Amino acid sequence: MTLILAFEDYYAQAEKLANCLSLPIKQVNIHQFPDGETKVTLPETLPEKIIICRSLNNPNEKLIELVITATAARNQGVTHITLIAPYLCYMRQDIAFNKGEAVSQKIIGQMLSDYFDCVITVDPHLHRIKSLAEAIPNTQAITLHASQAISAFLQKKFNQPIILGPDEESEQWAKAIAAPHHWQYNIATKQRFSDTEVDVSFTNNKGVASKQLDLAAQDIVIVDDIASTGKTLVQAVIELKKQKPKSISVIVTHAFFVDSAIVELTNLGVNNIWSSDSIPHPTNAFSIIDTIAQQVKANTD
Numbered sequence: 598m599t600l601i602l603a604f605e606d607y608y609a610q611a612e613k614l615a616n617c618l619s620l621p622i623k624q625v626n627i628h629q630f631p632d633g634e635t636k637v638t639l640p641e642t643l644p645e646k647i648i649i650c651r652s653l654n655n656p657n658e659k660l661i662e663l664v665i666t667a668t669a670a671r672n673q674g675v676t677h678i679t680l681i682a683p684y685l686c687y688m689r690q691d692i693a694f695n696k697g698e699a700v701s702q703k704i705i706g707q708m709l710s711d712y713f714d715c716v717i718t719v720d721p722h723l724h725r726i727k728s729l730a731e732a733i734p735n736t737q738a739i740t741l742h743a744s745q746a747i748s749a750f751l752q753k754k755f756n757q758p759i760i761l762g763p764d765e766e767s768e769q770w771a772k773a774i775a776a777p778h779h780w781q782y783n784i785a786t787k788q789r790f791s792d793t794e795v796d797v798s799f800t801n802n803k804g805v806a807s808k809q810l811d812l813a814a815q816d817i818v819i820v821d822d823i824a825s826t827g828k829t830l831v832q833a834v835i836e837l838k839k840q841k842p843k844s845i846s847v848i849v850t851h852a853f854f855v856d857s858a859i860v861e862l863t864n865l866g867v868n869n870i871w872s873s874d875s876i877p878h879p880t881n882a883f884s885i886i887d888t889i890a891q892q893v894k895a896n897t898d
């Protein structure tokens with residue numbers, strides 16, 4: 598029988614997955630030596646097939662630990678390893694923007710394909726490539742989406758929310774979230790000047806909105822795949838407040854909300870800040886583990 602291997606930082610979610618799949622779960626223990634090196638201890642015996650469930654936020658240490666774990670597991674006779682990483686790191690740098698810049702997406706993707714037979718993730722940040730297989734070649738690379746879980750979650754909270762994406766890229770999510778309930782949606786245009794400076798606009802340069810939605814007195818939900826600095830959401834909220842909606846909520850798949858992002862959004866009067874459990878965070882409000890479990894079941898049927 599397949600065994601789920603979990604790490605302390607994502608144990609609750611891995612346990613939920615194990616329960617959904619009726620699979621056993623064991624923990625990999627990590628000991629940090631005073632010099633910064635790590636001792637990784639696996640269960641004494643492992644079956645032929647294992648699933649490692651660990652999200653890859655804070656990736657630098659975790660990647661080393663995964664490489665050690667996967668190699669040690671193979672040394673114990675494991676023949677098939679699936680990595681479930683609800684948040685997949687290093688997907689953003691997909692080209693060298695300046696001479697000398699490493700294309701980390703390809704490098705990390707190749708590394709993952711060297712160690713894992715299958716990689717499953719949720720809404721990876723793919724910009725200029727169409728499929729995850731292009732980033733993680735020669736292995737089974739599966740992309741899942743949080744849209745269905747978000748849509749179902751929002752249906753319980755609102756009657757007829759208006760779904761707004763803060764940039765062109767977010768149209769895929771806004772559309773998929775709105776479609777099942779025939780909600781209205783729209784997207785903004787975004788210009789990024791630096792890591793923390795963005796401009797978000799729901800009107801074109803003539804001040805005309807791409808869709809004429811009346812947002813006054815409506816429940817508005819801004820959706821995005823990831824909130825990193827949160828500046829994209831902050832700018833979107835500032836723009837949307839001008840139209841005097843009844844409420845503004847934000848919902849993302851992957852929640853980082855670094856530094857003062859939550860405080861800034863709260864100070865702007867945002868009514869709700871929600872995220873999935875792809876990354877453990879105080880804003881976690883719904884789970885993508887069921888979506889992952891369905892995929893694992895389909896894979897093994």
Ligand code: R5P
Pocket residue numbers: 763764766767792795821822823824825826827828829830
């Ligand atoms: C961009 O393409 C993404 O979909 C997000 O909008 C972006 O990564 C959010 O970053 P931040 O929270 O730093 O504005």
